[in-house]
Amino acid sequence: MARRNDHTREELRELxxxxxxxxxxxxxxEALSTRKVATAIGYSVGSLYSVFSNLDDLCWQLNTRTLTELLEELERQQxxxxKACLHAYGLIYxxxxxxxxERWRLLFEHRSPEGKQMPDALETQIATLFSYIDRCLGTLFPAWSANELALRARTVWSGVHGIAQLQLGDKLFLQEPDGATQMLALLIDGLLKGWQQEGECHA
Amino acid sequence: MARRNDHTREELRELxxxxxxxxxxxxxxEALSTRKVATAIGYSVGSLYSVFSNLDDLCWQLNTRTLTELLEELERQQxxxxKACLHAYGLIYxxxxxxxxERWRLLFEHRSPEGKQMPDALETQIATLFSYIDRCLGTLFPAWSANELALRARTVWSGVHGIAQLQLGDKLFLQEPDGATQMLALLIDGLLKGWQQEGECHA
DNA sequence: TCTCCTTAATGAACACTGTTCAATTATTAT
DNA sequence: ATAATAATTGAACAGTGTTCATTAAGGAGA
Known part of the structure; x- marks a missing residue:
């Protein structure tokens, strides 16, 4: 069986x-393996390697898909x-x-062997994610420089990201089921209020 | 070769x-493997399994050690x-x-197969970590309830943790080399200022 | 229709992984 | 010296990622 042409290269990739x-x-x-993927789509391992350079490559492409999905959800919110926008973003996240x-874990915990860099596509997507927060902060604090804005956008996102990760790892140990949501509100409201009062009104 | 008794069980564990x-x-x-550990200490794989129940167990015990080391560093700061204390904690973290x-990655990214829980020892250590932040926040905001305190301590820690993780994953894309440190200051100062002004002075 | 060439597709092979457990052997007790 | 005990081993099993010689299907030319 060769040259079946049941599927094009692109179709195979998608499958x-x-x-x-x-x-x-x-x-x-950790259950992801080349053999499992191959049998799932009815092809052999060898065929997989004609579409992806290796499992690492497949993981990054999967992560790109995941991030695309997340970005779409973020864009959908209007x-x-x-301030409301930032809260909405955090909640969506x-x-x-x-x-x-599991897909989220793969997105943030996958690392290439031998310190290979993450692909450019993903880097661009993360930049897009930051730009959303940048925009919100920019209208709230028009006086800030681009550098200042970048730094604070990343600070906000790190906070949200940290809550998400600790929650998923069951490392929060909170009674309330919506503890993470409450923390999210405390984080964003706290930071915005604190940054607003910077310089002025210092107790 | 049996019953060599070169080392006691406890010594073997430590080794x-x-x-x-x-x-x-x-x-x-990802380079950690039972065979590598075994050959490194001059024993066979089988002997490892007489001290640890499996690799997962070994990982958790390693994580307990790592967290102990971190807690010691946090305690050392005085x-x-x-407010200064919180900044110091964040910086140490x-x-x-x-x-x-790599040890830090193992600590926060390792997950047991089949959703087994993390051992109690580690859970207690994380609680200790929270208690440090709790104490700082408690003296700053004596009016807060224990619940409120817990929620905010975790919020602060999530923020610091998020910065640490994104920095390590090269997902911050900042020019300045000390970007993470600057973000840390922005985070803690922002949150404290914002939480101080809660209710009063609302713009 | 019958070759010939190209190439999609395969799966055996290699070196690794975690885990188990019968076999072996050094120490202790009798 | 002998028997009992338990520390230690390493072969075996099922899995992993990756490579590549082999196979066979499709198209082109006669």
Whole structure:
């Protein structure tokens, strides 16, 4: 059996990514293997390696898909007020992590062997993510420089990200089920209020 | 060769953990394997399994050691002023993550197969970590309830933790080399100022 | 229709992994 | 010296990522 041409290269890639996504979601990150993906799509391991350079490559492509999905959800939200917008972003982020815990883990915990860099596509997407927060902060604090803005946007996002990660790792030990959501509100409100009062009104 | 008694059970455990720590630090988390640890301490794989129930167990014990080391560093710092204390804690945390990136990764990214819980010892240590921040916040905001305090202590820690993780994952994309340190200051100062002005002075 | 060439597709092979457990052997007790 | 005990081993099993010689299907030219 050769040159079956049941699927084009691109179709095969899509099939494989879909199968991999399903395995990760249902059996966890560590259950992902080339043989499982191959059998899931009805091809052999060798065929996989004609589409992806290796498992690492497949993981990054999967992560790109995941981040695309997250970015789409973030774009879909349309609060005008920048403060409300930031809250909405944070909530979407937290809920996305909760809904897709394994894919989220792969996105932030996968590292290439031998310190290979993450692909440019993903780097661009993360930059896009930052730009959303940048925009919100920019309208709230028009006086800040681009550098200042970048630094603070990353600070906000780190906070949200930290909450998401600790929550997923069961390292928060909170009684309330919506503890993470409450923390999110405390974080964003606290930072915005604190940064607003910078210089003025210092107790 | 049996009953060599070169080392007691406890000594063997210690040897193995030390070797594992070294492997993780020098070759990365994914390079850790039972055979490598075994050969490093001059025993066979089988002997490892008489001291640890499996690799997962060894990882958790390694993580307990790492967290002990971090807690010791946190205790060593002795700023009286609660605000300064929080800053110091954050800096120690960030620097610890930078100095021991692989052990830190293992600590926060390791998950047991089949959703087994993390051991009680580690849970207690994390609670201790929270208690430090609790104490600082408690003296700054004596009016808060224990619940309120817990929620905010975790919020602060999530922020610091998020900065540490994104920095290690090269997902911050900042020009300045000390960007993470600046973010840390912005985070803590912002949150404290914002939480201080809560209710009063609301713009 | 019958070759010939190209190439999609395979799966055995290699070196690794965690884990188990019968076999071996050094120490202790009798 | 002998028997009992338990520390230690390493082969075996099922899995992993990756490579690559082999196979066979499709198209082109006669």
């Amino acid at each position: 494989a990514l879909e199968a991999a996504e399903h395995i990760v979601q249902t059996q966890g990150v 609060a005008e007020e920048p 937290l809920q996305f992590a909760q809904r897709h815990p | 193995a953990l030390e070797a594992a720590e070294h492997i993780v630090q020098t070759q990365g988390v 700023a009286e002023e609660p 960030l620097q610890f993550a930078q100095r021991h990136p």
